[in-house]
Amino acid sequence: MTPHVLIPVKRFSEAKTRLSAVLGHTERRHLAAALLHDTLATLARVSMLESVGVVTDDPQAIEIAHIFGAEVHPDATRDLNPALEAARSRIFARGIERVAVLHADLPLLSASDVVALICARAPAIAPARDGIGTNAMVTSLRAPLAFHFGPHSKRAHQRAAQRHDLTLQTLDHLGLAHDLDSPQDIPAVLAQAANSRSATLLRKALATRAQLPVAS
Numbered sequence: 242m243t244p245h246v247l248i249p250v251k252r253f254s255e256a257k258t259r260l261s262a263v264l265g266h267t268e269r270r271h272l273a274a275a276l277l278h279d280t281l282a283t284l285a286r287v288s289m290l291e292s293v294g295v296v297t298d299d300p301q302a303i304e305i306a307h308i309f310g311a312e313v314h315p316d317a318t319r320d321l322n323p324a325l326e327a328a329r330s331r332i333f334a335r336g337i338e339r340v341a342v343l344h345a346d347l348p349l350l351s352a353s354d355v356v357a358l359i360c361a362r363a364p365a366i367a368p369a370r371d372g373i374g375t376n377a378m379v380t381s382l383r384a385p386l387a388f389h390f391g392p393h394s395k396r397a398h399q400r401a402a403q404r405h406d407l408t409l410q411t412l413d414h415l416g417l418a419h420d421l422d423s424p425q426d427i428p429a430v431l432a433q434a435a436n437s438r439s440a441t442l443l444r445k446a447l448a449t450r451a452q453l454p455v456a457s
């Protein structure tokens with residue numbers, strides 16, 4: 242059985258704030274929606290994947306989830322880790338023994354990245370390319386690593402694994418590592434994400450700007 246994949250999505254109107262130097266509020270809202278759309282479209286190409294859920298209280302994100310036949314898990318308190326813990330408990334209670342978390346801001350995500358994630362032995366994390374964050378994780382009923390998404394989450398997940406004597410696998414894949422957080426992350430998306438919704442939106446939005454950000 243493949244893991245249930247949980248995609249946490251915060252309110253689109255509050256998303257992608259670190260891009261505010263290059264994108265207006267409406268553009269960032271549309272970008273967050275485009276990224277969720279791209280993520281679900283990539284997951285839909287993985288035929289072995291059995292179930293997907295979006296953890297959100299954003300009405301538009303709920304609509305997009307429904308378009309792709311994904312389940313919706315509530316995030317009533319708008320608090321990432323508790324919302325993920327609650328969704329994971331519900332999934333485990335159904336007899337599904339593995340749960341993957343996948344952030345919705347990975348514009349270079351490919352179907353093979355998703356296969357690597359869902360086939361990983363739990364517990365596993367996919368660190369962000371900044372070496373500090375965590376973009377994805379796989380956990381299991383037998384190795385239910387607590388969620389510590391937020392600042393310095395890679396270190397927090399490593400420490401949690403150590404405390405529970407769990408061997409934590411690290412997944413090193415471009416599409417899982419390259420998140421779209423700051424302007425410096427944009428050029429790689431324009432160059433490599435071809436015709437995804439998010440890349441198309443970025444190209445259109447930035448076409449009118451005099452200077453593109455420099456890649457890091």
Ligand SMILES: Nc1nc2c(ncn2[C@@H]2O[C@H](COP(=O)(O)OP(=O)(O)OP(=O)(O)O)[C@@H](O)[C@H]2O)c(=O)[nH]1
Nearest residue numbers: 249250251256257258259296316319320321344345
């Ligand atoms: N359900 C839910 N998802 C969240 C929450 N906070 C963050 N996320 C999601 O977690 C992933 C990583 O989010 P962040 O990088 O923290 O936020 P962001 O909107 O992408 O970017 P910034 O506003 O620049 O921090 C994205 O898929 C977010 O939508 C939350 O409180 N609830």
Ligand SMILES: O=C(O)[C@H](O)COP(=O)(O)O
Nearest residue numbers: 369374375390391394420
């Ligand atoms: O654990 C994390 O890294 C945070 O949830 C934030 O993700 P980010 O790398 O997209 O900022």
